[in-house]
Amino acid sequence: MLMKSSRELKNYQNEQHNFKLRLGVLGLLVLIAFGLLAIRFYYLQIQRYDYYQTLAENNRISIVPIAPNRGLISDRNGVVFAHNFFVYTLEITPSKVENLAATISDISKLVEVSPTDLKRFNKQKNESHNFESILLRTHLNEVEAARFAVNRYRFPGVELKSRLFRHYPLGKQGSHIVGYIGRINDKDLKNLEETNLLSNYKGSDHIGKSGIEQSYETVLHGTTGFQQVEIDADGRALRILSSQAPIPGNNLILSIDGKLQEIAETAFGERRGALVAIKPSTGEVLAFASMPTFDPNLFVDGIDFESWNALNNSLDKPLINRPLRGVYPPGSTFKPFVALAGLENAKRQPPFSISDAGYFTLPNSRHRYRDWKPGGHGNVDMRRAITVSCDTFFYGLAMELGIERLTSFVRHFGFGQKSGIDIAHEIGGLLPTPEWKMRRFKQPWYMGETVITGIGQGYTLVTPMQLAQATAILANKGVTMRPRLVSAITDAKTGATSLTKAVVTDKISLDEKNLEIVKLGMIDVTLPGGTAVSVGANAGYSIAAKTGTAQVIGIKQNEKYIEKNIHERHRDHALFIAYAPADDPKIALAVIVENGGHGGSAAGPIARKVMDYYLLGKLPMAEPPAEAQNAATPSGNTVTAPVEPTENVPEEEPYD
Numbered sequence: 211m212l213m214k215s216s217r218e219l220k221n222y223q224n225e226q227h228n229f230k231l232r233l234g235v236l237g238l239l240v241l242i243a244f245g246l247l248a249i250r251f252y253y254l255q256i257q258r259y260d261y262y263q264t265l266a267e268n269n270r271i272s273i274v275p276i277a278p279n280r281g282l283i284s285d286r287n288g289v290v291f292a293h294n295f296f297v298y299t300l301e302i303t304p305s306k307v308e309n310l311a312a313t314i315s316d317i318s319k320l321v322e323v324s325p326t327d328l329k330r331f332n333k334q335k336n337e338s339h340n341f342e343s344i345l346l347r348t349h350l351n352e353v354e355a356a357r358f359a360v361n362r363y364r365f366p367g368v369e370l371k372s373r374l375f376r377h378y379p380l381g382k383q384g385s386h387i388v389g390y391i392g393r394i395n396d397k398d399l400k401n402l403e404e405t406n407l408l409s410n411y412k413g414s415d416h417i418g419k420s421g422i423e424q425s426y427e428t429v430l431h432g433t434t435g436f437q438q439v440e441i442d443a444d445g446r447a448l449r450i451l452s453s454q455a456p457i458p459g460n461n462l463i464l465s466i467d468g469k470l471q472e473i474a475e476t477a478f479g480e481r482r483g484a485l486v487a488i489k490p491s492t493g494e495v496l497a498f499a500s501m502p503t504f505d506p507n508l509f510v511d512g513i514d515f516e517s518w519n520a521l522n523n524s525l526d527k528p529l530i531n532r533p534l535r536g537v538y539p540p541g542s543t544f545k546p547f548v549a550l551a552g553l554e555n556a557k558r559q560p561p562f563s564i565s566d567a568g569y570f571t572l573p574n575s576r577h578r579y580r581d582w583k584p585g586g587h588g589n590v591d592m593r594r595a596i597t598v599s600c601d602t603f604f605y606g607l608a609m610e611l612g613i614e615r616l617t618s619f620v621r622h623f624g625f626g627q628k629s630g631i632d633i634a635h636e637i638g639g640l641l642p643t644p645e646w647k648m649r650r651f652k653q654p655w656y657m658g659e660t661v662i663t664g665i666g667q668g669y670t671l672v673t674p675m676q677l678a679q680a681t682a683i684l685a686n687k688g689v690t691m692r693p694r695l696v697s698a699i700t701d702a703k704t705g706a707t708s709l710t711k712a713v714v715t716d717k718i719s720l721d722e723k724n725l726e727i728v729k730l731g732m733i734d735v736t737l738p739g740g741t742a743v744s745v746g747a748n749a750g751y752s753i754a755a756k757t758g759t760a761q762v763i764g765i766k767q768n769e770k771y772i773e774k775n776i777h778e779r780h781r782d783h784a785l786f787i788a789y790a791p792a793d794d795p796k797i798a799l800a801v802i803v804e805n806g807g808h809g810g811s812a813a814g815p816i817a818r819k820v821m822d823y824y825l826l827g828k829l830p831m832a833e834p835p836a837e838a839q840n841a842a843t844p845s846g847n848t849v850t851a852p853v854e855p856t857e858n859v860p861e862e863e864p865y866d
Contacts (some may be wrong), residue, residue, distance in 0.1 A: 275413030278432030281459030306367030389421020390506035432459035465494035486678035493691030541758030544666030596731025608664025742810035757809030758785030786813035
């Protein structure tokens with residue numbers, strides 16, 4: 211028994227020792243743990259205080275951007291081309307909605323949601339983040355807005371908002387001038403990031419896509435404001451802590467005369483083509499018509515597939531900005547500039563004349579370059595050559611000038627280069643040279659190509675903008691003014707209006723006597739014996755003009771052109787350039803009517819209506835169809851077909 215008791219006592223002591231040892235180790239571990247916690251608390255609350263305070267503040271405070279009002283666009287007389295208005299919108303944040311399909315179905319029982327609305331919503335949803343607010347329905351009326359507001363509690367994640375929307379009150383009129391805005395896409399975001407403008411577009415959904423809206427985007431957009439809003443744990447706003455109001459975009463005043471623009475577009479009727487009218491002394495663009503037009507309002511909210519398909523697949527190509535991107539052979543409208551080149555280079559000094567037999571042949575060649583008039587024009591000097599559009603005279607003149615001297619001279623009138631107008635996507639046309647042909651075709655230049663260049667044919671291509679600019683330079687006696695559509699900018703903060711500057715980009719010294727010869731020849735064009743006598747009849751002011759015709763399909767050497775036997779879209783293009791009054795030019799213009807036939811009978815009457823209103827305030831009277839009007843004398847034949855106008859398809863994609 212004694213041995214057993216001592217063994218039990220001994221074990222008890224051992225266990226007590228072990229217990230104390232374990233307790234000490236555990237206590238040490240607790241101390242180490244608390245030490246680590248203390249170190250961590252010190253690190254978090256002392257060393258990282260600023261960082262975590264910022265995070266906490268960000269969780270408590272949300273920065274809400276406030277999009278600025280976009281600047282207005284109006285014409286020189288105050289007629290508004292683009293403005294903003296408030297509309298009710300219905301918007302969904304997908305991340306806050308449990309069953310999106312069911313929610314939309316329930317909403318449609320209160321407010322009409324069309325298939326078009328759903329297509330747009332799905333397209334924007336696929337392009338947006340899940341937490342972003344997406345438009346479901348726009349332009350709710352007051353009854354619809356009130357009906358949803360009463361039932362708002364049933365739809366978490368769905369908001370009724372009031373947003374500013376862009377609107378083009380004149381619809382199709384001037385659409386290629388003003389352009390349109392559209393939703394910001396990935397390409398826009400990339401451009402904004404590269405130009406360090408992305409921060410100014412927080413809260414903005416739209417950006418300029420074409421025309422003035424695009425080219426003056428930074429002027430029109432304004433500066434984004436913000437609100438600091440205190441929020442609770444559920445993301446609900448509690449109060450506004452501070453705010454900075456947005457600065458509206460500046461307003462633009464166009465050089466365009468809205469009524470003149472309307473007259474120009476109406477004068478085209480159903481015909482396709484372009485017109486550009488310029489004030490020669492300043493470069494201000496007075497009218498800029500591209501026909502047919504389109505309604506820019508279709509693009510603001512995202513264009514639907516049906517509308518996109520109708521515009522994009524139309525044979526009339528309404529989306530092409532023809533003044534800047536349509537390219538055509540200038541035809542006989544090129545002749546006044548060739549004439550001036552001959553005079554300035556002393557190749558055709560008065561009283562030089564030729565006896566026109568109706569054709570021209572190169573030395574040591576049997577090939578005949580025909581005049582548009584069989585049998586020729588008889589005795590022709592420089593002035594008469596312009597008036598009757600004598601091809602034979604200009605064939606010989608071009609040959610003597612040579613292609614290098616000819617192209618070098620006419621380049622001063624803007625041919626073969628961009629005009630520098632203040633909207634994007636202009637192309638430079640083509641003024642051919644031997645070097646260009648070698649690069650393009652790996653072939654040498656032939657004398658026959660110089661001959662046909664003299665009447666505005668061959669490889670030569672111009673845009674209506676270039677043709678109008680060249681006419682304005684001629685009217686301005688060799689001084690080139692950069693064309694511009696915006697004449698003034700009104701500051702949104704101060705209300706002060708500043709005029710855009712007239713800029714001289716080139717100046718060629720021309721002999722007054724040579725200019726007078728060309729001018730007199732162009733004046734005679736609209737007088738009896740000229741190719742556009744009907745255009746000048748009873749005008750009340752003098753007109754210096756030139757007609758032109760450009761073939762769309764080639765005509766064989768001995769084949770006669772009979773318009774009625776040719777499909778409408780294969781008929782000749784009609785061209786017309788003019789400035790008036792001839793002795794004190796106030797307006798210079800170029801008109802192209804696609805498949806219109808002869809310049810004097812198709813394009814000239816359109817120009818006359820524009821000049822009558824601008825110079826006399828005279829409104830055009832209703833006229834019979836073009837087929838019933840008197841045809842003028844043909845203004846010249848061509849030997850090559852024009853290049854089709856280059857498309858300028860908007861970047862906006864349709865939703866489907």
